Amino acid sequence: MQPFTTLTGVAAPLDIMNVDTDMIIPKQYLKTIKRTGLGTGLFAEMRFNEDGSENPDFVLNKPAYRKAEILVAGDNFGCGSSREHAPWALLDFGIRCVISTSFADIFYNNCFKNGILPIKVSQEDLDKLMEDARRGANATMTVDLQAQEIHGPDGGVVKFDMDEFRKHLLLNGLDDIGLTMEKAPSIDTYEAKAAKSRPWL
Amino acid sequence: MANSSAPRTLYDKIWDDHVVDTQPDGTCLLYIDRHLVHEVTSPQAFEGLRLTGRKVRAPEKTLAVVDHNVPTSDRSHGISDPEAATQVAALAENAREFGIEYFNELDKRQGVVHIIGPEQGFTLPGTTIVCGDSHTSTHGAFGALAHGIGTSEVEHVLATQTLIQSKAKNMRITVDGKLPAGVTAKDIILAIIGEIGTAGGTGHVMEYTGEAIRALSMEGRMTICNMSIEGGARAGLVAPDEKTYAYLMGRPKAPKGMAWDMAKAYWETLVTDEGAHFDREIRLDAANLPPIVTWGTSPEDVVSVAGVVPHADSGHTEQKKAAIARALDYMGLKGGEKMTDIKLDRVFIGSCTNGRIEDLRAVAKAVEGKKVASTVSAMIVPGSGLVKLQAEEEGLDTIFKAAGFDWREPGCSMCLAMNADKLAPGERCASTSNRNFEGRQGFKGRTHLVSPLMAAAAAIEGHFVDVRNWG
Numbered sequence: 001m002q003p004f005t006t007l008t009g010v011a012a013p014l015d016i017m018n019v020d021t022d023m024i025i026p027k028q029y030l031k032t033i034k035r036t037g038l039g040t041g042l043f044a045e046m047r048f049n050e051d052g053s054e055n056p057d058f059v060l061n062k063p064a065y066r067k068a069e070i071l072v073a074g075d076n077f078g079c080g081s082s083r084e085h086a087p088w089a090l091l092d093f094g095i096r097c098v099i100s101t102s103f104a105d106i107f108y109n110n111c112f113k114n115g116i117l118p119i120k121v122s123q124e125d126l127d128k129l130m131e132d133a134r135r136g137a138n139a140t141m142t143v144d145l146q147a148q149e150i151h152g153p154d155g156g157v158v159k160f161d162m163d164e165f166r167k168h169l170l171l172n173g174l175d176d177i178g179l180t181m182e183k184a185p186s187i188d189t190y191e192a193k194a195a196k197s198r199p200w201l
Numbered sequence: 202m203a204n205s206s207a208p209r210t211l212y213d214k215i216w217d218d219h220v221v222d223t224q225p226d227g228t229c230l231l232y233i234d235r236h237l238v239h240e241v242t243s244p245q246a247f248e249g250l251r252l253t254g255r256k257v258r259a260p261e262k263t264l265a266v267v268d269h270n271v272p273t274s275d276r277s278h279g280i281s282d283p284e285a286a287t288q289v290a291a292l293a294e295n296a297r298e299f300g301i302e303y304f305n306e307l308d309k310r311q312g313v314v315h316i317i318g319p320e321q322g323f324t325l326p327g328t329t330i331v332c333g334d335s336h337t338s339t340h341g342a343f344g345a346l347a348h349g350i351g352t353s354e355v356e357h358v359l360a361t362q363t364l365i366q367s368k369a370k371n372m373r374i375t376v377d378g379k380l381p382a383g384v385t386a387k388d389i390i391l392a393i394i395g396e397i398g399t400a401g402g403t404g405h406v407m408e409y410t411g412e413a414i415r416a417l418s419m420e421g422r423m424t425i426c427n428m429s430i431e432g433g434a435r436a437g438l439v440a441p442d443e444k445t446y447a448y449l450m451g452r453p454k455a456p457k458g459m460a461w462d463m464a465k466a467y468w469e470t471l472v473t474d475e476g477a478h479f480d481r482e483i484r485l486d487a488a489n490l491p492p493i494v495t496w497g498t499s500p501e502d503v504v505s506v507a508g509v510v511p512h513a514d515s516g517h518t519e520q521k522k523a524a525i526a527r528a529l530d531y532m533g534l535k536g537g538e539k540m541t542d543i544k545l546d547r548v549f550i551g552s553c554t555n556g557r558i559e560d561l562r563a564v565a566k567a568v569e570g571k572k573v574a575s576t577v578s579a580m581i582v583p584g585s586g587l588v589k590l591q592a593e594e595e596g597l598d599t600i601f602k603a604a605g606f607d608w609r610e611p612g613c614s615m616c617l618a619m620n621a622d623k624l625a626p627g628e629r630c631a632s633t634s635n636r637n638f639e640g641r642q643g644f645k646g647r648t649h650l651v652s653p654l655m656a657a658a659a660a661i662e663g664h665f666v667d668v669r670n671w672g
Contacts, residue, residue: 017524018399018499022638027619031270031284033244033291035352045640050626074520076400079433080638081617082335082349083242102400105369105435106335106349113353163367165228177255180361183222183230187258187363190221190232198218200456200464201234201328 002115003173007097008142009069012059013133019073020080021107025089038085039092060093064136070097070143072126072133077118078107087114097143099150101126112166115173117145125158132156145171208474210371211438212406215346215471219329221363231366233358234328235345237314238265238301240292241619242333246356247295258362260300264323265292268313269619271306273582273609280306285620299359312585312611315339315553319423320587322452326441326468331358336553336635338429342422343449344441344471346406349430369435370480372405373473376413378488383668385563386421387555387633387652389413389485390428391493395503397483402434405481408473409439413487419448420559427554428635431500440472492668494540495637495650497528502637504540506655506667512536531639532647533627541665543649547630548579548660549642550653551609552616555633556584558591560653565597567657567672573605574663580607580622582614606660618642631659 029041047058054061060068071090077100078086087110090098097117111118121129132139132152139153145167150158169176194201209217222230243265250257257263270285280286289306296303304311310321315336318324324340330347331337333355340347350364358364376389394401407429414422422439429437446465449455456464491505504511513529513536516522529536534543550556550564561583573579581601583589589611592598598608615622616634624630624646633656637648651659658666 015520015523016527017520020499020636020638022617022636022641026640026644027617030241030619031282031288033248033288035245045644050644076403076433079399080335080636082333082337082351084245084333084351084353087351102403104400104433105403106351110351110353113351163228164226165224176365177249177253177357177360180230180357180363180365181255184361186222186230187232187361191362194232198327198464198467200460201325 001173001175004096004115004117004145004170006142006144007069008140010065010067010137011070011072011129011133011139011141012065012068013130014059014071014073015130017074018076018079021078021083021086022080024078024086025083029089030083030085035088036092038089039094042089042093067094069094070099070141071095072129073098073100075101077103079104082106084110084113087111087116091116099126099129112170115170117143117170119143119150119160121158121160128152128156129158208477210473210477210479211344211408211440211471212346212371213477215327215329216368218327227367229366229368230363231329233331233362233364234262235323235330236263236358237318237330237332237337238263238355239269239314239332239334240267240288241269242352243295243355244288244291245352246359247299249356250299250359255360257299257301257359262362263301263359264318265296265301265303266311266314266317267292267306268311269613269617271612272620273612273614273622276306276610282620309586309590312588313553313556313613315427316556316584316588319343319419319448320452320585322449322455325449325455325464326445327471331364335430336427338435338437339423339427339553341426341429341437342419342439343445344438344468346436346438348435370405371478372402372407372434372481372483373479374407374409374483374485375411376409376485376487377411378413378486379416380413380487380490381669383654384490384492385652385654386417386424388490388493389487390425391495391500391503391650392485392490393483394428394432394500395493396485397432399431399499399501400433402429402432405434406436406438407432407434409437414439415442418559419444420557423557424554428500431635441468492652492655494655494665496532496534496540497525498531498637498639499528500635500637500650502528506540506665508540510534510536510538510540541667544629544664545577545631545659546628547624548577548656549615549630549632549634550580550656551582551584551614552634553584554635555653556582556588558588560633561588561592561597564653564657565600567654568604568606568661569600571604571661573660576663577660579605579660580609580615582609583611585611615642631656631665
């Protein structure tokens with residue numbers, strides 16, 4: 001997994017509440033057996049018309065945002081299904097950071113497994129960042145995970161909270177399966193104990 | 202480890218019994234007793250194991266089934282969609298290679314993953330259950346801590362039989378009173394989601410309690426827990442009781458003999474202690490609930506069937522007003538329309554929310570001797586092969602077919618429309634499933650979530666009807 005340290009890039013405004021994972025990656029893209037290549041399906045039903053042509057009104061089709069690396073979105077981003085295809089699609093498109101007032105739990109977890117940083121901010125900060133993002137390609141933001149800060153185009157700084165363990169994994173690009181496997185003796189001990197107390201399992 | 206003498210919630214108890222390791226920051230390694238695997242969210246996880254040379258730690262605690270992608274037409278001659286066929290073949294091969302029990306598309310035990318878990322007795326009280334599917338919350342009806350995970354976590358569980366977790370907050374939803382006739386478990390959960398919103402349960406595990414929940418069958422409790430995720434909670438819980446034990450006894454994977462007695466003694470301790478702390482409490486009176494229909498593109502967009510479509514200016518914030526306007530536009534509705542004036546093109550009865558035998562019995566009772574409206578195409582997809590067989594033994598299929606319903610093979614079908622069962626652009630559907638998101642049941646398709654009884658009545662009349670005074 002690619003570490004996430006700092007990111008400077010264009011932020012795209014997606015001012016919609018409850019952006020669900022069906023919107024992020026519609027089901028016709030879930031038939032793959034790979035993790036890569038899903039960027040073409042990102043927001044497909046909003047990004048493309050029925051004939052497959054681009055919808056010029058959708059934010060990521062506008063020239064200023066075609067290379068956006070940060071998404072500023074409405075409340076409850078990523079609600080719905082557990083499909084990890086959602087963060088895979090964001091990553092494949094080039095988006096490595098999503099900022100919102102809240103995220104659905106499973107989507108939030110899935111981001112960290114893929115080097116994507118989901119940032120929760122207050123409504124007041126989101127409104128400000130949304131305004132910044134609306135200014136287009138000249139309004140780049142810098143996200144500094146170590147310092148837990150977002151630097152807006154005017155030099156304004158928004159601080160954000162982050163779980164220490166998740167931050168550590170993301171900063172170092174660590175594989176958490178490898179870390180857990182180092183705890184195999186604890187798992188063995190647990191299984192031996194459970195086999196006695198709940199032998200029917 | 203929590204102080205075991207302090208009063209604990211049901212969630213606290215299951216959690217405490219599964220902690221393998223706790224880090225100084227409170228992050229835990231949680232043991233997973235049961236892992237369900239399906240074809241859509243697992244191929245990349247098995248590929249990950251192969252690339253790193255890792256094995257499945259406990260194949261006997263894992264059960265695989267195909268459900269999302271399979272056609273609901275006759276599949277004895279194979280699956281014609283090449284991508285779906287590839288995913289199904291990949292699961293068969295992965296199950297074989299890693300030694301996991303697998304129900305293929307022709308097995309009578311095959312069905313929607315959240316229907317077959319309980320049906321097989323794989324789902325048991327006090328267990329931790331995960332699956333790469335958000336509706337894993339369904340299994341919470343048995344007093345199991347069950348939730349959806351992403352594919353990276355599927356790989357983590359396959360490799361280690363554990364999950365890295367932070368403990369969620371406790372939320373209690375008490376539903377008092379008795380449900381009026383024609384109002385069901387589906388209406389209870391839609392009302393709850395309408396009350397708290399789709400982010401209302403984020404970061405929480407919801408325990409459902411109260412007279413109305415106790416009165417529900419296991420099927421009804423599964424419907425409630427199933428849609429906990431639509432309320433933002435990863436997991437829902439109902440404490441096990443005699444109904445739970447009666448449902449499980451004799452199931453193929455449930456404990457037998459002395460093991461059953463020992464298990465039951467443990468299960469009986471799985472109740473929230475008097476005085477245990479809940480971070481949030483919600484209370485509803487079942488007696489006041491109407492049959493509910495969703496009008497918009499979020500499960501929180503609920504209204505009584507006797508009500509009207511809301512106006513965009515009824516939103517309390519600018520964001521909410523914009524969301525309502527967007528949903529009305531997508532759904533092709535205007536504020537102020539009566540719900541019972543909304544005409545349907547399609548009806549879908551099935552899914553992990555409402556594809557069980559009790560749901561089909563309710564539909565059969567409502568439609569016996571009647572005909573589906575000529576303007577409506579209606580399909581019934583049983584949740585599993587065993588549900589299908591049971592329904593056929595009871596003659597329900599004869600009633601459905603005589604009424605003009607299409608009786609299908611089991612699978613997820615038009616709940617998420619990954620197979621050929623989908624809405625055409627602009628088609629309007631009364632659906633017993635769980636999500637009315639834009640495009641969920643087909644590109645530009647329009648979904649209204651309802652109970653099986655409401656869907657059955659809508660199929661017959663061609664528009665929504667208030668089932669409290671129908672039939």
